[in-house]
């Protein structure tokens with residue numbers, strides 16, 4: 001019963017993260033009739049002072065549905081945490097992670113209300129994306145701790161690959177946040193070619209960063225730098241995760257996870273490139289977000305398997 005509750009919350013959190021990307025990207029103008037002019041217009045609108053920012057009003061059906069899903073998630077978070085305390089002996093689960101999950105949920109709710117009028121959009125989007133990702137990772141970990149593993153991994157192999165798995169998780173997290181930074185700064189159209197960017201491997205870029213100037217348009221060089229860094233991050237993440245998946249595929253008990261990581265990382269890379277080359281179709285970019293979350297889920301699964309084999313205890 002508890003496992004079912006956590007799994008349902010997990011699926012709903014995945015849906016909420018992807019739905020929020022869909023709502024945000026629709027607001028940004030992806031899929032609009034006069035693309036890409038609407039994208040430029042929306043980028044300018046977003047840089048109005050937040051106090052006068054009627055343009056930020058979230059009135060579309062996507063945002064209404066999102067807020068209903070989030071309210072339901074709030075109730076589920078209380079249940080996940082409450083039951084973990086009430087039935088902690090029976091579940092053989094420390095209530096630490098469910099409590100952390102509830103605290104994160106409360107933080108996100110408070111931050112969501114406060115940040116709306118006080119912070120620039122890139123910061124709001126990044127914190128929301130990071131929060132969504134953290135909640136998803138926590139829920140997957142809690143679900144896994146309630147399941148009986150079908151296979152076991154040699155403890156020596158588990159010990160060896162554990163730090164590499166966590167490094168992969170961190171790299172992916174950074175890459176996801178870089179993607180959110182591209183999206184929220186409207187930098188997706190800064191390079192429309194691939195593998196070159198503006199016809200060069202190293203285009204003219206400006207890496208200076210100040211959150212004070214968010215009320216003015218970012219220069220083309222700044223947008224290029226934001227977009228280019230996500231590409232370099234993608235290259236590093238793809239190389240590292242492909243290597244890691246190839247290595248863990250050779251370990252008994254981790255073969256399927258290795259294959260899933262490799263498949264998803266290749267899919268994600270191809271999706272990123274095809275989105276750029278085909279002018280950012282809304283469905284393609286939302287899928288890019290969803291695959292990033294699935295990739296994250298597989299890395300949590302890998303880390304859990306390796307961690308659990310060492311500790312041999314439920315977390």
Ligand code: HEM
Nearest residue numbers: 021175176179180182183188234237268269272273289292
């Ligand atoms: C492991 C590889 C990659 C990961 C994990 C990743 C992840 C992400 C994520 C999470 C976003 C934010 C989506 C959203 O919610 O708005 C994003 C945006 C983006 N990514 Fe990637 N990405 C990867 C590779 C690539 C590649 C290879 C390209 C193209 C060369 C690319 C191009 C873009 C672009 C243009 C955006 C902004 C689209 C928008 O406006 O939202 N990505 N990426």
